[in-house]
Amino acid sequence: MKELTVISGKGGTGKTTITAAFAALAQGQVMADGDVDAADLHLILTPRIKKEEEFFGGRAPLMDKDKCDECGICMELCRFEAIRDFIIDPISCEGCGLCMHACPNDAITMEEKFSGHWFISDTRFGPMVHGKLGIAEENSGKLVSLVRQQARLIAEEENKDLIIIDGPPGIGCPVIAAMTGVDLVLAVTEPTLSGIHDLERVLGVAGHFSVPATVCVNKFDINTENTEKIKEYCRERNIEVVGEIPYDPIVTKAMVAGQSITEYDSGVVTDIIKKMWARIETGLGNGFER
Amino acid sequence: MIISISSGKGGTGKTTIGTNLALSLEGVQYVDCDVEEPNGHIFLKPQIEERISVGIPVPQVDKSKCTYCGECAKVCEFNAIVVVKEQVLFFPELCHACGGCSYICPEDAIEEVEREIGVIERGKAGGIEFVHGILNVGEPMAPPLIRTEKKFIDNGKTVIIDSSPGTSCPVVEAVKGSDFCLLVTEPTPFGLNDLRLAVEMVRKLNIPLGVLVNCCDIGDKEVWQYCEYESIPVLMEIPHDRGIAEAYSKGIPLVEEIPEYRSRFQDLYNQIEKRLQEESG
Ligand code: SF4
Ligand code: SF4
Ligand code: SF4
Ligand code: SF4
Numbered sequence: 007m008k009e010l011t012v013i014s015g016k017g018g019t020g021k022t023t024i025t026a027a028f029a030a031l032a033q034g035q036v037m038a039d040g041d042v043d044a045a046d047l048h049l050i051l052t053p054r055i056k057k058e059e060e061f062f063g064g065r066a067p068l069m070d071k072d073k074c075d076e077c078g079i080c081m082e083l084c085r086f087e088a089i090r091d092f093i094i095d096p097i098s099c100e101g102c103g104l105c106m107h108a109c110p111n112d113a114i115t116m117e118e119k120f121s122g123h124w125f126i127s128d129t130r131f132g133p134m135v136h137g138k139l140g141i142a143e144e145n146s147g148k149l150v151s152l153v154r155q156q157a158r159l160i161a162e163e164e165n166k167d168l169i170i171i172d173g174p175p176g177i178g179c180p181v182i183a184a185m186t187g188v189d190l191v192l193a194v195t196e197p198t199l200s201g202i203h204d205l206e207r208v209l210g211v212a213g214h215f216s217v218p219a220t221v222c223v224n225k226f227d228i229n230t231e232n233t234e235k236i237k238e239y240c241r242e243r244n245i246e247v248v249g250e251i252p253y254d255p256i257v258t259k260a261m262v263a264g265q266s267i268t269e270y271d272s273g274v275v276t277d278i279i280k281k282m283w284a285r286i287e288t289g290l291g292n293g294f295e296r
Numbered sequence: 297m298i299i300s301i302s303s304g305k306g307g308t309g310k311t312t313i314g315t316n317l318a319l320s321l322e323g324v325q326y327v328d329c330d331v332e333e334p335n336g337h338i339f340l341k342p343q344i345e346e347r348i349s350v351g352i353p354v355p356q357v358d359k360s361k362c363t364y365c366g367e368c369a370k371v372c373e374f375n376a377i378v379v380v381k382e383q384v385l386f387f388p389e390l391c392h393a394c395g396g397c398s399y400i401c402p403e404d405a406i407e408e409v410e411r412e413i414g415v416i417e418r419g420k421a422g423g424i425e426f427v428h429g430i431l432n433v434g435e436p437m438a439p440p441l442i443r444t445e446k447k448f449i450d451n452g453k454t455v456i457i458d459s460s461p462g463t464s465c466p467v468v469e470a471v472k473g474s475d476f477c478l479l480v481t482e483p484t485p486f487g488l489n490d491l492r493l494a495v496e497m498v499r500k501l502n503i504p505l506g507v508l509v510n511c512c513d514i515g516d517k518e519v520w521q522y523c524e525y526e527s528i529p530v531l532m533e534i535p536h537d538r539g540i541a542e543a544y545s546k547g548i549p550l551v552e553e554i555p556e557y558r559s560r561f562q563d564l565y566n567q568i569e570k571r572l573q574e575e576s577g
Contacts, residue, residue, distance in 0.1 A: 049485050064373060101373055141500055176333060178437070207333060207433055211433055228545050
């Protein structure tokens with residue numbers, strides 16, 4: 007079984023557009039949305055939910071006012087300034103439990119904390135696993151790991167040999183959870199100075215965890231000089247640039263129509279994405295070099 | 297006044313708005329809290345004057361005192377410390393630096409040592425005071441770095457905070473405590489979907505908010521309908537323009553490429569100020 011994660015470092019580079027196109031092009035895959043925070047893949051894949059489960063990401067303290075004698079020990083010890091005037095602020099609380107252990111009156115207990123949902127769904131391109139973290143919740147990395155684990159289970163059950171993961175933006179914990187141990191990362195970037203800066207950082211994370219990476223330059227014609235810089239950068243590091251996609255308003259039109267670009271149009275963007283997919287598919291089979 | 301700039305969806309132009317707003321006003325401090333992918337410096341080109349390493353206190357076990365009783369592992373909610381036979385294993389990337397293990401250890405065997413997670417750089421970009429945090433590559437936890445960075449906020453200035461996209465902990469950490477949150481979106485289904493989530497987050501934090509629609513002439517009209525329905529003010533609209541996109545790609549600020557935008561950003565600021573006065577008055 008192979009796992010491919012599409013990431014972007016900087017958000018809004020067209021990562022989900024490309025993932026959705028891969029969903030339409032690949033065969034026999036399980037889709038996993040690793041962006042549990044601001045997920046968009048469902049807008050194109052329109053999943054029909056078959057199974058919905060609650061996600062408990064950790065524990066949170068609960069204070070029993072009747073037992074509390076306002077000694078203030080918990081407030082003093084909490085490193086996250088999460089207790090003020092003997093009230094716990096759930097947004098600042100990290101759920102470390104120190105207050106519970108320290109309270110001389112056993113006034114604090116730790117309770118399982120409901121932090122979101124995860125789903126198993128059907129789409130027109132096969133099964134999909136996705137999650138929705140509650141607003142302002144923590145532990146997105148844990149939910150991403152859970153989504154990936156469920157996707158693997160389905161792949162095993164249904165004899166599918168490929169999992170395509172739409173990764174979250176950034177380089178923090180959910181990104182690490184979405185890319186550790188996968189067979190290949192595709193980093194989608196734009197030829198802007200910020201795009202290059204963010205690409206270097208996200209490729210750094212892939213390198214840090216020894217995950218092979220390839221690159222796609224989206225809207226490459228917005229600044230061809232920068233596109234050359236990206237290609238040069240990748241050449242030096244032996245990272246293959248598997249696709250260069252021009253800017254085309256048709257991409258937004260497909261999104262508004264709720265379709266993947268390859269379903270919506272047969273123009274140049276679709277062409278390039280198809281070639282890119284073919285390259286990735288063979289590469290996944292043979293193993294990309296790092 | 298502290299204005300945070302955020303967006304559910306990445307790549308909607310958050311940094312463009314933050315940096316150009318900073319360049320259009322006087323007495324500004326720009327604080328880039330997108331520590332995973334900080335970009336503000338690309339446009340503001342600050343002279344960095346100070347570099348501060350930021351660490352979190354993590355446990356270090358003194359083997360000569362440890363009895364392998366396992367208490368530390370029991371209190372750790374994050375499985376960052378594990379005791380197996382005659383060994384205490386520590387997984388730094390899981391540690392939240394809460395101090396629970398050292399507090400509980402009956403033998404006083406745990407000492408805390410700093411582990412660097414990133415750096416903060418401070419400097420000046422013309423008249424703008426500049427601060428940004430840079431999370432070390434491979435480091436999962438952004439919030440402690442953002443928390444430290446926010447201690448450098450100068451309340452005497454107009455503070456502009458750039459956050460990372462999304463609605464989870466790093467964004468909450470960045471936006472928390474600001475007087476106003478400006479959400480930047482695009483009028484597309486992705487933009488709207490993510491805007492909804494961002495609005496929910498900002499409302500949960502009880503912060504007044506407004507929307508800026510970038511690339512306002514692409515996509516569809518649903519973002520405006522949503523904002524009207526939710527009584528959210530749309531404070532500014534910027535059309536899609538290849539010239540703007542090209543300038544952006546080179547790191548040239550919008551107000552330098554098209555100086556007329558300066559007064560539009562000043563107007564944006566005045567609208568925010570007026571709204572806040574109305575709200576408090
Ligand atoms: S669980 Fe930890 S972070 Fe939360 S209030 Fe208690 S001590 Fe503070
Ligand atoms: S430590 Fe316990 S008794 Fe003391 S203030 Fe906190 S909750 Fe109340
Ligand atoms: S609590 Fe202290 S003595 Fe016990 S295993 Fe941990 S470090 Fe060792
Ligand atoms: S400091 Fe807190 S999170 Fe870190 S190992 Fe100790 S108990 Fe666990």
